[in-house]
Amino acid sequence: MGNKLIKWLDERLAITTLWRVLMAEYYLPKNINWLWSSGVLTILVFVILVVSGIFVLMYYKPDAKLAFDSVNKTIMMDVSFGWVFRHVHAVGASIMFLVLFIHMGRGIYYGSYKAPREILWVTGFILFVLMSATAFTGYLLPWGQMSYWAAQTITTLFSKIPVIGPDLVIWIRGNYIVEDATLTRFFALHVTLLPALIVVFTVIHLYALRIVGSNNEDGIPMTKEEKKEKGIPFWPVFISKEFFVMSVFLFFFFYLVFFNYKFAMDPINFEPANYLQTPPHIYPEWYFLSFYEVLRGFFFSETLGLIGFVLSMVIPLFLPWLDTSPYPFISAKHRPLFRIAFWVFVADFVALTILGKLPPTGLFAWLGFIASLVYFGFFLALPIISKIEKKQAASGGVR
Numbered sequence: 001m002g003n004k005l006i007k008w009l010d011e012r013l014a015i016t017t018l019w020r021v022l023m024a025e026y027y028l029p030k031n032i033n034w035l036w037s038s039g040v041l042t043i044l045v046f047v048i049l050v051v052s053g054i055f056v057l058m059y060y061k062p063d064a065k066l067a068f069d070s071v072n073k074t075i076m077m078d079v080s081f082g083w084v085f086r087h088v089h090a091v092g093a094s095i096m097f098l099v100l101f102i103h104m105g106r107g108i109y110y111g112s113y114k115a116p117r118e119i120l121w122v123t124g125f126i127l128f129v130l131m132s133a134t135a136f137t138g139y140l141l142p143w144g145q146m147s148y149w150a151a152q153t154i155t156t157l158f159s160k161i162p163v164i165g166p167d168l169v170i171w172i173r174g175n176y177i178v179e180d181a182t183l184t185r186f187f188a189l190h191v192t193l194l195p196a197l198i199v200v201f202t203v204i205h206l207y208a209l210r211i212v213g214s215n216n217e218d219g220i221p222m223t224k225e226e227k228k229e230k231g232i233p234f235w236p237v238f239i240s241k242e243f244f245v246m247s248v249f250l251f252f253f254f255y256l257v258f259f260n261y262k263f264a265m266d267p268i269n270f271e272p273a274n275y276l277q278t279p280p281h282i283y284p285e286w287y288f289l290s291f292y293e294v295l296r297g298f299f300f301s302e303t304l305g306l307i308g309f310v311l312s313m314v315i316p317l318f319l320p321w322l323d324t325s326p327y328p329f330i331s332a333k334h335r336p337l338f339r340i341a342f343w344v345f346v347a348d349f350v351a352l353t354i355l356g357k358l359p360p361t362g363l364f365a366w367l368g369f370i371a372s373l374v375y376f377g378f379f380l381a382l383p384i385i386s387k388i389e390k391k392q393a394a395s396g397g398v399r
């Protein structure tokens with residue numbers, strides 16, 4: 001019966017050929033570690049977000065007068081297990097960025113953005129922007145104090161754009177201030193266009209990956225034939241390892257959901273939005289703090305801060321063109337200079353995240369400024385490191 005069905009489907013959809021090409025005869029290099037599971041974990045968290053999102057959506061009311069109660073009363077208290085779905089969704093959003101930062105960090109460390117993987121990197125970057133927009137629009141929906149003032153602060157930044165800024169900000173908000181119209185348009189984007197675009201770009205991202213194949217710890221370019229000879233098949237070997245990693249991850253995830261969810265829910269957001277009362281400190285969720293700190297880092301000039309903020313988010317896109325070292329200078333494992341720069345960058349990113357939550361005064365303001373400069377310093381040092389490594393590669397003085 002099963003065989004007959006497969007034969008019937010095969011004649012119409014070529015499913016066995018598809019299975020062979022996509023799963024059984026797709027080989028990965030042997031020298032990849034658990035960090036190569038970060039991509040699958042990103043897909044897993046996205047699925048968790050969509051499923052939990054659909055359930056909270058059943059009771060959520062996208063109306064400025066009703067939104068706060070629909071979340072904090074109906075979903076959290078009245079609906080059976082509503083609080084579980086809300087915790088899953090909030091923790092999921094936070095963990096999505098943790099997984100994404102690991103995924104991007106892995107890509108940077110092992111030089112996975114280098115030719116021929118530029119399109120893979122660019123589509124990944126677009127996914128990061130889409131994910132950030134989804135998190136930002138979603139954060140307004142509970143209509144709490146921090147939701148409201150974060151949206152008010154960030155949308156105000158658009159007003160600084162020359163000529164079109166003041167009109168643009170009104171267009172985004174649908175009003176002069178963040179209001180009911182802002183809530184409904186953020187809601188529409190959060191539940192329709194942005195997730196749909198994430199799905200589309202994930203498909204393009206994976207297609208690009210299948211064309212060029214996975215990188216490896218040593219950054220050694222491998223042909224399909226070499227991988228077939230020395231690699232591991234995606235099905236059943238690699239996928240069984242992925243299931244193990246996913247199980248461990250889910251254990252950790254649900255531990256956070258049930259016992260340690262507070263990091264994903266700001267206490268100030270349990271107060272309803274109030275147009276007339278600004279909270280003493282306005283700060284975004286932890287995953288945006290580093291970029292927010294760059295905005296504040298140039299404390300002596302609002303314009304420089306804004307330019308720095310936009311650049312800090314955009315500059316990773318250009319990695320494939322800033323870092324042009326040839327083979328064997330692909331993976332940081334074989335690049336001592338780059339390795340130092342990478343770890344300084346990681347430490348700096350953590351420092352920016354910590355500083356982003358502290359008041360931007362006195363010593364903290366100066367530390368924020370220095371950390372912002374170091375952030376850009378990493379990207380600007382790459383062409384210099386590339387030049388040195390190109391010389392080393394040309395003189396054959398490597399490894």
Ligand code: HEM
Pocket residue numbers: 035036037038039040042043046100103104107110112113117120121122123124125126127128131198202205206209213214215216
């Ligand atoms: C929704 C977001 C994303 C999803 C679902 C996703 C999914 C995946 C998957 C499944 C893989 C293959 C497994 C692996 O190598 O980990 C992969 C590889 C890759 N992704 Fe992503 N990704 C996302 C975001 C990003 C971002 C933000 C970047 C960087 C800006 C990025 C860059 C890459 C690169 C360079 C590879 C190839 C890695 C290698 O072969 O060494 N991805 N992605």
